[in-house]
Structure formats: C-alpha cells, structure tokens
Amino acid sequence: MENFLQDKDLWIVGSVCLVASILWRRFWNLFTYKRKRDSSPESASIDIQFREKDGKEKSKVYQKGLKTQKKKKPLDASDLVQAGFEEVQKLNQQNSQLSQCTAETAVSTAVHLDLIEEEQEVDKYRERKDDKQQATVEEEARGQEIAAELFQIKEEDKNEEEDRLKKEEALWLPEEKQLAALNSSDQTDEGITVTTESCEENLEITFSTKRHVTDETLTDELKKSRVEEDKELKEEEEAGLVAAEAGPERPEEGTEEERKDAEPVIDEYVIDSSPPPPAPFEHCLVTTKTHQITSYYTINKEEVLGGGRFGMVHKCVEKSSGLVLAAKIIKARSQKEKEVVKCEIEVMNQLDHANLIQLYAAFESRHEIILVMEYVDGGELFDRIIDENYKLTELDTVLFIRQISEGLQYMHKMYILHLDLKPENILCVSRQTNKVKIIDFGLARRYKPREKLRVNFGTPEFLAPEVINYEFVSFPTDMWSLGVITYMLLSGLSPFLGEDDNETLNNILACQWSFEEAEFADISEEAKDFISRLLVKSKSWRMSASQSLKHPWLSDRALHYRLHHKKNKCHSSHAPPPEG
Template identity: 95%
Template sequence: MENFLQDKDLWIVGSVCLVASILWRRFWNLFTYKRKRDSSPESASIDIQFREKDGKDKSKVYQKGLKTQKKKKPLDASDLVQAGFEEVQNQQNNQLSQCTAETAVSTAAHQDLIEEEQEVDKYREGKDDKQQAAVEEEAKEQESVAELFQIIEEDKKEEENRLKKEEALWLSEVNQLAALNSSDRTDGSITVTPESCEENLEIIFSTKRHVTDETLPDELKKSRVEEDKELEEDEVAGLKAAEVGPERTEERTEEKRKNAEPVIDEYVVDSSPPPPAPFEHRLVTAKTHQITSYYTINKEEVLGGGRFGMVHKCVEKSSGLVLAAKIIKARSQKEKEVVKCEIEVMNQLNHDNLIQLYAAFESRHEIILVMEYVDGGELFDRIIDENYKLTELDTVLFIRQISEGLQYMHKMYILHLDLKPENILCVSRQTNKVKIIDFGLARRYKPREKLRVNFGTPEFLAPEVINYEFVSFPTDMWSLGVITYMLLSGLSPFLGEDDNETLNNILACQWSFEEAEFADISEEAKDFISRLLVKSKSWRMSASQSLKHPWLSDRALHYHLHHKKNKCHSSHAPPPEG
C-alpha cells in the first residue's frame, strides 16, 4: 500500500511539472505574438482589413466538444481504491487534453498570422512593381513624344532649306532665261509672268538631265536625245504661251481638263417634295356650327366628285385662305361614323404628298371636310389628254412621289385601299408634283386583327380583295403597279367588257407587254411593273423597295430617258409634222 501511494505522488508531481511547462510555453508564445504585433501596427491594420473583406476571422478556431463517457454500473466496496485512482487519472488526462488543445489553438493563430503577413508583403511587392512599371512606361512615352517632336522640327527645317534652295535656283534660271530672251530679241525684254512658272520648272529639270547624260551608256543616250527634243518642243510652246498671255493658257488647260475627265452621263431627277399646305398640320374634330358662318362656298365651281358627293372651292372669311370643301352625304349614324373614320385617318397623316385636312363641320344630313386646295387637276386627266406629251421620265417623277406617300402611310400603319389616278391630284398644270387624296376607304392596319374589305374600284383591286382574303401593305402596291402600267401605255391591264370579266382577269393575273405602246418603254420600267403585279402579295415590292428600284433611282437611266424623251402611249400623241 505504501509503495502504491509513493508511486501516486510521483505521478502527480510529474503531471504537475508537465502542465507547468506547457503553460509556460503558451505564455511565452502569446507574449512574443503580442510584442511582434505591437511592433508592426501597419500589418495589424492590414490583417483587420483582410478579415473584414473576407467576412471571416481567420485566427479563430472553434474547439470541438469532448466525447461523452458511457454510463457505468455502481462500484463495489473492494473497488473504491481503484476507482479513486482511475478518477484521478481521468482528471489528469482531461487537463492534458485541454492543454494540448489550447496549445494547438495558439500555434494555429500564430501560423495564420504569419501567412497573412506573407500575403500582405506579396501584395505590397506587386503594387510597387506595378507602380514602377507605370512610371517606366510614362517615361518611355515622354521620350518617344520628345523624339517625335524633334523629328518633326528637323523635317520642317529640311523642308524650309530645300524650298529656299529651289527658289534660289528657280530665280537664277528665270534671270538667265530673261537675259537670253533679251539678247536674242531686238524688240525689247520679255517679262516672265507667274503663269509660266511650270514651263520654267520644266526647263530646270531638263538642264539637270543634260548634266547626268555624260555618265550614261550610248543606248540610253539615244533615248535621252529623243526626250530632250520633246522637252525643247515643250519649251518653245511654253515661250509662245507666255507671249500669248495667261488667258489663252487657262482656256487650253480647261480644254485639256475637260478632255481628260470622263463625263458621267447622269440626270438628277427633281426629287424635291411638292409645296406643303399653307397651314400647319391640325387635329380636326367635326363641329356642329354652320359652315357658312366661317367660309364662303362657291357651289358653281366644282373641283371633283364621286360616290361620296362633290368638292367645291371655298374661301375662309377671316383669313381669305383658299381651300376645298368636300361635301359628303351622311344621313344615318353609320354613314357619319365612316366619315369620322376618314377624319381620324387624316389627323394621323402629315406628309407633303398627302392632302391635308383643315376643318370639319357636321349637320343633320351631311358632313363637310375643308381641305388643302390644289388646282392642277387629276392625274387621270393627263393620261387621257392626247395633247399632253407625257414622257417616261414624267412617269418616273409621278410614281416616285406616289411611292413616297405610300411609304409614309405604311410607316404609320395606314392602308389607302382605293389608290387610282382619280385620287391623285397634280399641284399645278406646269409641274409634275402630285398629292394623294380621298382617304374615305382607308383603314388602320393592325397585325393581330386580320382585315378584310369588300370595296374598291374593280380595275385597281388586288386579288386578295376579290377573294375576300386578308389585306395588308402589298394591297396598295398592286394598285401602284396598275397605275404605272396605265401611265406608260394609256391602257388598263385588266379592264374587261364588264366588271365580272375585269375581276376574272385580275384573278387569272393575265397581262402582258405585247401592246405596241410598250415598244419604246425601257426594260427597267417593265421590270418595275412585273415586281408589283404579282398574284401572291408576299412577293410584291414594298414602297421602300420600289424607291430603291433602278427605274426610280438610277441616274444614268434617267439621263438616257431625258435625252431620249420618248412619249408614253405614243398612239395617243399627235402624228409628227412633215
């Protein structure tokens, strides 16, 4: 028993010494760490910044909990001493494990600190290297700029010296030439004009060539002799030109320039828009006031008419502005809604090739639209007029303007659906400027809502309208093709004995250029029509594409048509005299 107690005391003393040594090592590590951290505040602050950036504390290590021991049975009396010994041994083991964990924590913290310091040093070194590289690049750029400026200055100086030498040489040669001319002639001295500087320079170059001829072989000397003869001839011509004076030399240079430059055969078509309406674009609503209170309508002067009613000339009393009054019969509410739809469409259209609306008045049995006035008459009148000399170039001008008007309408998602020569007015009888009118059948195109219509003029209806299919922008382009055909030939491509035959011709798409009226028409015009009178609407040209077609855009073709001046539908023109 005594031996056991002695062994126990020795064990306790050894364990206490071990614990003391571990605690002393821990205290020393913490002391050195704190001293090193206090000695370098910059690294400590950088360490804090890195931890804030990462969002984690790198030096903190979470200890794991100890494993729970299993429950044991109650001890017997004979085993109390052994139990006490085991309890003491367990306590010592717990202390030892705790000490080792704490030392592991301290060593891990110290190692993390060292790694972070190394990262900071690397970051500083990289930053210093970048700054140094940037400074070196700036220095190199400054040096290169300075060298460039130096080179430019040297070039300037060399150029100035060269010009001075050439000027001195030129002056000496001019003086020599003047002296020679004065000695050869008895009439007096000849003053060398500045206009003959080019000839004098040629003489200078010829003298240089004579000097270098001495070093050339015999074969090359022969060619040089020939060149010298040519130069002498040029010299004589230059002296004669100096005697004649600068005016004739300028004329000759202009003639040479004209002969040298190839003349491009182009003719620029007058693509300027027609004059705009004499008032700003307005948003009009139908008023219930009496129109006679504001306007004077001349019922005797009729400008046009149709199924809707009549158009008369009128004058605004307050301003004296000349306008046109379109009187539409509308007794029922449904008829009035149709006219109001036309007003809404015209409120959305603001283009020089489209007629503009000024005011609207509603009464019990009619609605009157007051619009822009033009006095050139309908385009249809020019087609049927035998005395009017309508050329193919005139047709180009008409169709180009109609295409521009349609392009604008289609951009605004509006379909005209009644395009024909009667609905195109000329601004005046002296010009070829036109405007599209009559938007009574126009409709707003909505892609999601499929639109079908069952109205229009039979000769100009597209196949999809006759078949009661969906209509869209190509529907107007079909009508443009029919108008083009009529302007060029004076004939209607699908007109039959009655409306049924006309509609059947359209559905069969039967038309051709075999008529004699197309004998002198250009191939580009025929191609233009062929790209519009296509039964499938998806294959027709759009308004934008038609404006890019060669028939409407090729200046060389327009030049040819301008000089050719071939008359359209020549069978309607009067026979030539003599």
C-alpha cells in the same frame, strides 16, 4: 462494415470452439494420465515424454525454443490447466489485435482513398488551370499575330501612299518646270522667286541632272498637249458663237458633233425630285364642329372640283383670311355613316406629308359632314391619261410614280393603308408641273399586324387578288394598285379591264397581263421590270414602297438621261425651223 462484423463473430465462435476442444482433450489426457499413473507410473512418464517430443499438442512452437523445452521437467495437471488458460488468452488477444488491425486498415484505406480523390481533384484543377493558362497564352499569341499583321498592313499602306505621293510629285514637278521654262525667257529671276515659295518648288531646284533631262522631255510633251487643248478651246468658243447666232435649237446639236472626240459628256440627268409645295397652313389635329360652316366659309357650289359615291367637292374661301380651300361634302345620315367619315378624319390627322392632301377643318350637321381641305387646281392625274393633246412621256411617268411611292412610303411607315389608290385619287398641283398629291382617304384603314384586316370594297380595275379572295390585306395591297397605275400611265390602257366587272375580277385572279401591246414598243426595259415586280399575285413577292424608290427605273440617272434625250428628240421634231 456489416460483412466485416459477421466475419468477426464467426471468427470468435470458431476460436471458442477450438479452445473448448483443446481443453477437452487436455482434460481427457489428464484423466487417463491419472489412471495410468495410479496403475503404472512409468508408462505415464513415457507417454508424456513422447508427446513432448511429438509436439502435436503444442501450438505455435518456434525452432529456437525446442532445446529449452527439452530440458524442462514434465508439467503436472495444474500447470497444464494454467497453460491452457494462457493459450486461450493469447488467442483472444490475437483475435482482438487482428480485429483492430482490420478496422485500422479499413479506416486507413478509406482515408487513403479520400486522399487519392483529393489528389485527383487537385490534379484536375491543375490541369484545368494549365489549360486556361495555355488558352490565354494562345489568345495572347493570336492577338500579337493580328497586331503584327495590322501593323504590316499599315506599313504596306503607308509605303503605297508614299509611292503614290512620289509619283504624283514626279508628275507635278515637270509641269512646274514647264511653267518656269515658259516664263524664263523674259523673267528668269522672278520665276525662281516664285518657285521658292512652296516646299515642292524648293524640291524642284534640288533635283539631280538626270531627272532634269527627263523633265525637259516631259515639258516638251506637255507643251504640245497644251497647244492642242488651246486649239480645242478656241474651236469650242467659235462653235458657241456660231450656235448663238444660229438660234436656240442648233447649239446643242452643233456642240455635240464637235465634242465627240473631245471631253466625254456625262450621261446623267437629275430629275426634279423636290417635293410639291406644302399646304398653305400648318398641320393640325381636326375635330368636328357643330357650328354652321357658312359662318366661317363661303362655299361656291356652282364650281365643282370633283365628285363620287361620297358626295361632291366644291371650292370655298375662308372669310377671316381669304384662304382658298376645298370643301368635301359627305352625306352621312346614320350614325354608322358618320363613324366612317370620322375614321377618315382620324387617318388624315396622322398624315403630314407634302404628297398627301391636308385637312384644315371639319363641320358636322344632321345629315352631312363637311371636310375643309387643301386646294390644288391641277386636275386629276386621270385627265392627263385620257387627254390626247397632252404628250405624256416616260420621264413624266417616272416623276409621277416616284412621288406616289414617296407618299405611300410615308403612309406605310405610319401603318396606314390607302386601299383605294387610282388615277382619280391623285391630283396634280398645277397644270404646268408634274407635282402630285394623293387624296381621298375614305377607305383608308390603320394596319394592325395582330388584327388581320379584310376588306370588300374598292374599284374593280385596281383591286389586288387578296381583296377579291377576301384574304388579309397589308402594305403590298397598295403596291399592286401602284403597278396598275404605272401600266396605265405608260400605255393609256388598263391591264385587267374586261367587258364587265366579273371578267375584270377574273382577269385579276388569273393575273393575265402582258407587254405585247404596241404602246409598249418604245418603253424601257426598266419600266417593264418595275411593273413586273408589282403585278405579282403573291403579295409577299411584291416590291415595297421603299424598294420601289430604289429601283433603277426611279433612281438611275443614266436611264433618266436617255429618257430625257428621247423626249428632247420628240419635241425637236415638232419645233419650227430656224429663220434664215
């Protein structure tokens, strides 16, 4: 706009100068004309006529106006002056009109540009709308295609189901006809009335003659197969009678030999995965009492159930109910020692599981704290490992490790680490069963992911590498100890035990262990794989408790059947020979 105003000013100045020059020339011509007219009037008239014919001084003269201009009389000075002013006014009007036109053209162009932009936006909106409509149409088309495919799949499934039903019906009808044929010799009418009781038997009567012929051929084959089955059943019954007369050891061997070519035996064995009996009291939150424990319980200090660095465990009886319990007497003279024991009480208050020992009461005195707990009389698992008279099989080990894994799974779900898992801290419920419970939560800690936990305690043989290196401990730390226990139960050997504690710790850090010992000759590959997935130096690569329960060694019934079969063979070799 500023450029436009500058051009307009220049245009006005130029036009004014042009008009001034024209007026000056006309004034000069008038002056010279008067002088010539005073001197010679003819020359003046000639000069004017010449100029009119020349036309240089007349601006904007059209072709049609030339004739009329020739007929006019010559103008005098006043007319010339007036004509000059008229020309100036015309020029000013033309300039103003031109400026108005340019402004209008500028405004019109701006308006035109705005209209163009609006039209472009409208076109874009229409294009977007068209794209959206096209996308919706495509989606609808895809949906229709998917629906058509689903409908087609349903139709195919329906047709397959109908074909399967027809085939089953075709196989089932000959059997019914066979039964009818077997009964037709004595009771023909009764057989017909029986077959008319169901819609399938009604269809049998309406079948074509061709199908009837094929059914008769099939019934003959079925008769033969049924005769053979009857023979096999009779043989099995006879074998069962012979086995019952022979004694308890021979029935299984005889029946297995006779049924090799008959029905296949299901090679599965379901282990007893039922939990051990719960504590004889309800789980409760225990707080320490300052009363004398002898007022409520009778402690038999002569009968020691166990002991260690913490103190001794004795058998005790509740006076009010006669309930048999275990009293764990812990020496705690300083306040710090008492806080450690109270931490154990806090941990046990959070644990309510059949494979974990339960706390019943707690009493605090000046120099000790006594924990009254559930009592089990099966002894330590360690005793079964070192007992030469006890035949510990691989299947027994499966039962033990499965229960320990279930207890650890529960503890880890409660964000609690045991950190002192070993055979001495696993008690058997009784001498006759393989049910166990985990005990001794004196070193247990609550796991907080944001607070990195380090510990510098434990039994050297069962310590994980991260404990020795004083690194952060977590759930895999307990799983390392479970791997060591599994190794010991299967072989009776400790995988990292050295001449002294330093050598043991060095063996753990080097992760030096193997299955080369003769004790692993008859151990299954699944058991070796289970140990190999736990005794891993990097804790992030060890199995969790949940993963260990899903491992084939603990979950595969076919494997358990083979292990059970091996155990039976082993026991049968020591069985006394049958009489007679």
